[in-house]
Amino acid sequence: MTELRQFYRAPSSRKVELLHRGESHEGCLENISFNGALIHLGGTLPSLAVGTGCLLRIHLDPTPVPRSPLQIWTEVVHGQNGLLGLKFVDHDAEGSECIALLMELIREEPGQNADQLDRIRGYLCDFCGTP
DSSP: OGGGOOSOOEEOOOEEEEEETTEEEEEEEEEEOSSEEEEEOOSSOOOOOTTOEEEEEEOOOOSSSOOOOEEEEEEEEEEETTEEEEEEOOOOTTHHHHHHHHHHHHHTSTTOOHHHHHHHHHHHHHHHTOO
């Protein structure tokens, strides 16, 4: 599975919510890339079949300025042992803002070194088609 990945997966520990049919499931972001995310919901996983569409909310730090959660439409790709793999499926007109917030989220993680940040910036350039 890892050999098929196109983008680096940055570890994270942000609080997340997964919304499906009016139900909210809280958990923690394990890692994130430009294509998807792995989240830990703890306890029993909701019964979401592969291919199920959900809204993922990633809570951002309220400092220095309070920010709304980053919201991304996703699709379930796998789930086991409290972990749920999601792929991002919708990048609307606010897609560039979403990607910028995603980069900020990754960049702000403690423990990121310069090599990792350069690698992430390279992936962003490839993803957006910019030099």
